[in-house]
Amino acid sequence: MNLDYLASVDGVLLDGLRLTVVATLLGAAIALVLGLLIACVQLARVPVLFQAITVLVIVIRNTPLLGQLFFMFYVLPRYGIRLDALTVGVLALGVHFSCYAAQALRGGFLAVPRGQWEACSVLGLSRTTTLWKVVLPQALPPVVPTLTNLLISMFKDSAVLSAITVLELLGTTRNLASTSFQYTTLFTAMGLMYLAIALPASLAVRRLEHRLSRRTARA
Amino acid sequence: MTELVNDRGSGISLAGVTKRYGDHVVLDGIDLEVPAGERVSLIGPSGSGKTTVLRCIARLEAIQSGSITVEGTEVARRTEKRTGPPAADVAAAMRGVGMVFQQFNLFPNMSVMDNLTIAPTRVLGLGAEEARARAEGLLELVGLAAKARAYPSQLSGGQQQRVAIARALAMRPSVLLFDEVTSALDPELVGEVLEVIRGLAAASDVTMLIVTHEMQFARDVSDRVIYMEGGSVVEQGPPDAVLADPADERTQRFLRRLLDH
Numbered sequence: 001m002n003l004d005y006l007a008s009v010d011g012v013l014l015d016g017l018r019l020t021v022v023a024t025l026l027g028a029a030i031a032l033v034l035g036l037l038i039a040c041v042q043l044a045r046v047p048v049l050f051q052a053i054t055v056l057v058i059v060i061r062n063t064p065l066l067g068q069l070f071f072m073f074y075v076l077p078r079y080g081i082r083l084d085a086l087t088v089g090v091l092a093l094g095v096h097f098s099c100y101a102a103q104a105l106r107g108g109f110l111a112v113p114r115g116q117w118e119a120c121s122v123l124g125l126s127r128t129t130t131l132w133k134v135v136l137p138q139a140l141p142p143v144v145p146t147l148t149n150l151l152i153s154m155f156k157d158s159a160v161l162s163a164i165t166v167l168e169l170l171g172t173t174r175n176l177a178s179t180s181f182q183y184t185t186l187f188t189a190m191g192l193m194y195l196a197i198a199l200p201a202s203l204a205v206r207r208l209e210h211r212l213s214r215r216t217a218r219a
Numbered sequence: 220m221t222e223l224v225n226d227r228g229s230g231i232s233l234a235g236v237t238k239r240y241g242d243h244v245v246l247d248g249i250d251l252e253v254p255a256g257e258r259v260s261l262i263g264p265s266g267s268g269k270t271t272v273l274r275c276i277a278r279l280e281a282i283q284s285g286s287i288t289v290e291g292t293e294v295a296r297r298t299e300k301r302t303g304p305p306a307a308d309v310a311a312a313m314r315g316v317g318m319v320f321q322q323f324n325l326f327p328n329m330s331v332m333d334n335l336t337i338a339p340t341r342v343l344g345l346g347a348e349e350a351r352a353r354a355e356g357l358l359e360l361v362g363l364a365a366k367a368r369a370y371p372s373q374l375s376g377g378q379q380q381r382v383a384i385a386r387a388l389a390m391r392p393s394v395l396l397f398d399e400v401t402s403a404l405d406p407e408l409v410g411e412v413l414e415v416i417r418g419l420a421a422a423s424d425v426t427m428l429i430v431t432h433e434m435q436f437a438r439d440v441s442d443r444v445i446y447m448e449g450g451s452v453v454e455q456g457p458p459d460a461v462l463a464d465p466a467d468e469r470t471q472r473f474l475r476r477l478l479d480h
Contacts, residue, residue: 119324
C-alpha cells in the first residue's frame with residue numbers, strides 16, 4: 001500500500017464513491033416505484049399490460065445487467081432517445097432491480113389477508129385509501145429485508161456503469177490505475193470503500209430480519 | 220339512542236338471488252324481505268349459504284341472477300344486465316350497510332381510535348374532532364373506552380370483535396350484517412360480544428341480519444329466524460316457532476343435532 005499516493009488521490013476516489021451512492025439511490029427510487037407498479041399490474045392482471053410486463057420481467061431476469069446496460073446505451077440513441085451515460089446507467093439499474101423488487105412486493109401484498117380488503121370495501125374506503133392506509137403498511141414491513149438486500153446488490157452492481165464511461169468508484173479507480181500503475185493500493189482502497197458501506201448495511205438487514213421474526217413470533 | 224344509526228332506512232330486499240361458483244350453486248334463487256328495523260337471524264348447517272347471503276348484500280360477492288335492493292337502491296343485479304343505478308347512488312346506499320366479520324378484520328397497523336375514525340373522516344368527510352368524539356362515544360358503548368390507543372394485537376378476541384362492532388357503528392349504518400361474529404372466539408369471550416349486540420338491538424332501531432350458531436342468542440335478539448339449507452330458505456318465522464317447534468323435518472334434524480352436542 002502506497003499511502004502517500006493514496007493521500008494524493010483520495011478526493012478523486014471519494015468523488016467516485018459519491019457517484020456510486022447517488023446512482024444507487026436514484027436507481028433504487030426507480031426500482032421501488034416501478035416495482036410497485038409491476039406488482040400491481042401482475043396482481044390486478046391488467047389485460048395487455050400484464051402480458052407485456054411478464055415478457056419484460058422474463059427478459060430482464062434472464063439476461064445480464066451489463067448486456068441490458070449496453071443495449072440501452074447503444075440502441076436507444078438509434079431511435080432518437082439520447083441520454084447521458086449516467087441517466088442510462090441509473091435507468092438500467094432501476095429497471096433491472098424493479099423486476100426483483102416486484103416479486104418481493106407481490107409476496108408482501110399476497111400476505112395481507114383478504115379480510116382486510118373486504119373490511120375496507122364494506123366501510124366504503126376508496127381503492128387509494130385502501131392501498132395506502134391499510135394494505136401497503138401491512139405489505140411493506142415484511143419485505144424490507146429483501147428490498148434492502150436488493151439495494152446492497154444494486155450498490156455493488158452499479159460498478160457495471162463504468163463500462164459505459166460513468167466515472168463511479170470502479171471506473172475512477174481503473175482510470176487512476178491506468179496512469180499511475182498503483183494497482184495494489186488503488187484496488188485495495190476501492191474494495192475497502194465498497195465494504196465500508198455494504199458491510200454495515202448487511203449487518204443492519206440481519207438485525208432487522210431478527211427483529212421482524214421476533215415480532216411475527218409474538219403476534 | 221337514536222344518534223347511533225340513520226333512521227332513513229327502508230330495509231333490504233333480495234329477489235331471486237342466485238350465486239354460483241362454477242357449477243356449484245351456493246344460493247338458489249333466494250327471496251328475502253327485511254323491513255327497516257327488523258332483526259333476522261339466519262341459521263343452518265355450514266355450506267347452507269347463509270354467510271353468502273350477507274356477503275352478497277355487502278357486495279363482496281357478485282350474483283348471477285336476481286337483484287338486491289338496499290335502502291331502495293338496487294345495489295346488485297345479475298352480471299349480464301348492465302343497466303342499474305349510477306355507481307354514486309349505489310355507494311351512497313352501501314354507506315348505510317355495516318358488516319362485522321367472523322375474523323374481526325381490524326386494521327392491525329392502526330390504533331383502535333384510528334380503526335374507528337378512518338372511514339368516517341375519509342368516506343363521510345367528518346372533521347378529525349367530530350370523528351374522534353363519535354369514536355369515543357362508541358368505545359364507551361362497547362365498554363372499551365380505555366383501549367382507544369391500544370393496537371388490535373394487544374386486545375383479546377372478544378375485545379377486538381367489540382371494536383369491530385364499534386367501527387361498523389361509526390358509519391351510522393341503518394343495516395348491520397353480523398357474520399358468525401362469535402365463531403372465532405374462545406367460549407368464555409362469546410358472552411361479552413353477544414351482550415354488546417343485545418344492547419344495540421335494545422337501544423336502537425338498526426336493521427340486523429345475523430348469521431349465528433348461538434341458538435339462545437338468536438332466540439333472544441331476533442324478530443324472525445330463517446332456517447337455510449342447500450342455498451334455499453327451508454323455513455322461517457318467529458324464533459319461538461322455528462326454534463322450539465319447527466315444522467320442517469330438515470329444521471328439526473338440524474336442531475336435534477345441535478342439542479346432541
